[in-house]
Amino acid sequence: MSGxxxxxxxxxxxxxxxSRRGPGLAVLTALGQPVGTAIIxxxxxxxxxxxxxxxxVFSGLALADRHRSPRRNFLIVVAATxxxxxxxxxxxxxxxxxMIGAAxxxxxxxxWLVAVASAGAYATWVLxxxxxxxxxxxxxxxxxxxxxxxxxxxxxxxxxxxxxxxxRRLFEERQRRRASEQRLLIAAELHDxxxxxxxxxxxxxxxxxxxxxxxxxxxxxALDAIAQSSAEALREVQTVLNTLYPTGEAAPxxxxxxxxxxxxxxEAAALSTRTVIDGTARxxxxxxxxxxxxxxxxxxxxxxxxxxxxxxxxxxIGYRPxxxxxxxxxxxxxxxxxxxxxxxxxxxxxxxxxxxxGGELTxxxxxDSTGGWRVRxxxxxxxxxxxxxxx
Numbered sequence: 001m002s003g004x005x006x007x008x009x010x011x012x013x014x015x016x017x018x019s020r021r022g023p024g025l026a027v028l029t030a031l032g033q034p035v036g037t038a039i040i041x042x043x044x045x046x047x048x049x050x051x052x053x054x055x056x057v058f059s060g061l062a063l064a065d066r067h068r069s070p071r072r073n074f075l076i077v078v079a080a081t082x083x084x085x086x087x088x089x090x091x092x093x094x095x096x097x098x099m100i101g102a103a104x105x106x107x108x109x110x111x112w113l114v115a116v117a118s119a120g121a122y123a124t125w126v127l128x129x130x131x132x133x134x135x136x137x138x139x140x141x142x143x144x145x146x147x148x149x150x151x152x153x154x155x156x157x158x159x160x161x162x163x164x165x166x167x168r169r170l171f172e173e174r175q176r177r178r179a180s181e182q183r184l185l186i187a188a189e190l191h192d193x194x195x196x197x198x199x200x201x202x203x204x205x206x207x208x209x210x211x212x213x214x215x216x217x218x219x220x221x222a223l224d225a226i227a228q229s230s231a232e233a234l235r236e237v238q239t240v241l242n243t244l245y246p247t248g249e250a251a252p253x254x255x256x257x258x259x260x261x262x263x264x265x266x267e268a269a270a271l272s273t274r275t276v277i278d279g280t281a282r283x284x285x286x287x288x289x290x291x292x293x294x295x296x297x298x299x300x301x302x303x304x305x306x307x308x309x310x311x312x313x314x315x316x317i318g319y320r321p322x323x324x325x326x327x328x329x330x331x332x333x334x335x336x337x338x339x340x341x342x343x344x345x346x347x348x349x350x351x352x353x354x355x356x357x358g359g360e361l362t363x364x365x366x367x368d369s370t371g372g373w374r375v376r377x378x379x380x381x382x383x384x385x386x387x388x389x390x391x
Contacts (some may be wrong), residue, residue: 332371
């Protein structure tokens with residue numbers, strides 16, 4: 001039966017017991033009840049007495065235990081308040097402690113106890129004190145009003161607690177979503193770094209094997225390029241992986257690549273590459289700078305894979321007032337690329353990079369050539385996504 005079950009601390013919707021409250025409210029009640037009652041008694045020219053003050057202080061201090069044992073605490077507070085009124089002490093701020101105790105009992109799910117204890121205390125007072133009909137009705141109205149105030153306060157407190165819990169849940173959800181997005185960005189970075197450098201190493205290794213017997217010097221140059229590309233790949237991978245560690249545990253060993261390293265990128269691409277700057281170059285948000293570099297890197301990697309090292313590429317960086325336009329064209333190297341862009345991981349990754357910043361990316365055959373391919377990305381400079389990614 002519920003009436004015989006021990007008091008248990010209520011559990012919050014998240015499954016965790018609420019944190020312990022301090023005795024602050026109990027102390028304030030222990031001070032507020034006698035002070036308020038003394039002021040009202042002075043208006044009535046009545047005396048509270050030492051015993052009356054002691055009962056008011058005791059009922060307030062008893063509230064310190066209301067969260068651990070709400071039912072027992074409520075009964076003690078009601079008994080102390082009833083004793084005060086049975087001693088025929090003046091009416092004042094005497095129902096504050098019972099109201100707070102009732103709110104704790106209701107929050108613990110024992111609403112029935114509030115009704116039973118209140119009705120029992122009222123009936124006992126009426127029978128023992130010999131109250132007149134007018135006094136009985138006035139006391140009943142006072143108890144009913146206190147009950148309504150307690151009920152309303154409990155509802156407001158419950159709504160506030162629910163709102164706080166919902167805000168905490170939304171915050172945790174945003175944190176999880178940010179962590180998931182960060183993992184996706186790291187995966188995209190690793191894809192770009194490894195895809196670019198492994199493709200370059202593969203091309204250089206093929207050249208070295210082909211020239212090893214006929215032209216050892218050229219073969220040595222190819223091996224040097226492989227060594228440099230592998231070292232650069234290791235540095236970039238280390239830089240990306242360092243973001244997985246908390247700040248200060250592993251400082252990046254190399255700066256995050258951006259368009260300031262575009263010349264190095266095109267020089268190491270093993271392609272005939274021309275760079276065009278359209279507009280006045282200026283500092284860019286870090287997220288846009290990094291995304292532009294990776295898009296050019298992936299586009300050149302795709303050219304080597306699909307058009308071959310005989311293709312010629314043109315990289316155009318367009319500085320617009322509110323956006324950065326990155327365009328990578330190739331002449332196809334004699335290989336025709338009809339139809340829409342293939343659904344490869346490289347193009348998908350570039351498109352996701354642009355979309356993450358509020359931009360867009362298109363990839364497909366160039367309209368004015370027989371076998372060329374064009375990748376064009378527009379990256380806004382002032383979008384909310386750009387600011388969040390930079391932050």
